[in-house]
Amino acid sequence: MFVINSEDISPEIENYKDATQDHFWKKNKVERKLRAWGYILLARSQSQPPLKxxxxxxxxxxxxxxxxxxxxxxxxxxxxxMLGATTEERIEIYATIKRSYDNRSTIAHGDLLKDDSNFEDRIMKVDDYLRKLMSFEEPYNMENAEIDKFFIEKLMS
Structure with a gap:
């Protein structure tokens, strides 16, 4: 377990710098937030924006x-x-994440990115979104079916 400090959102994990592959295997039951922290830490240490x-x-x-x-x-x-307080905010967050995921797919599949003057700004926005998302406890402690239900209820309320 780790604690999130809202001022410095580095996870307090013993030996988090020791590389392991445990988080890749289902049998180890690594929590969602801990897996996410691993990728966030790797991203923040990455000098190449597409890999970030x-x-x-x-x-x-x-x-x-x-x-x-x-x-x-x-x-x-x-x-x-989870993050948008207004319709406009939700639309901006949706568009930013959707475009970011499209970039991720391009990068992961070995294709070349198109010129994009907003790419690095989008990286900073996604980092900010992740900072905020990591401050929540729910729904990360739930099973997949419960998470799906959680979001359907949020969407319909």
């Missing part, structure tokens, strides 16, 4: 993903539901 973007979206997948179908839509919508 890919790692940030992997953190979003760790936090909010429950299925591989419609993943970019799910991540964008769930981020918007």
């Amino acid at each position: 973007m890919m790692l940030y979206t992997m953190a979003l997948e760790s936090l909010l993903g429950t299925s591989t179908t419609e993943l970019s839509h799910r991540l964008a919508g769930r981020s918007a539901i």
Whole structure:
């Protein structure tokens, strides 16, 4: 378990710098937030912006993903539901995450990115979104079906 300090949102994890592969295997039951922190820390230490973007979206997948179908839509919508206070904010968050996930797919599949003057600004926004998302306890402690239900209820309320 780790504690999040809202002033310095570095996780307090013993030996977090020791590289392991434990977080990749289902049998180890690594919590969503801890997996996400691993990707966030890797992203923040990355000097290449495209790889930083890919790692940030992997953190979003760790936090909010429950299925591989419609993943970019799910991540964008769930981020918007959790972070947006107004319709305009939710639309901006949705568009930012959706575009970021599209960039992630391009990078992960070995294709070339198109010129994008907002790319680095989007990276900073995604980092900020992750900072805020990491401050929540729910729904990260739930099973996939419960997370799906959580977001359906939020969407319909």
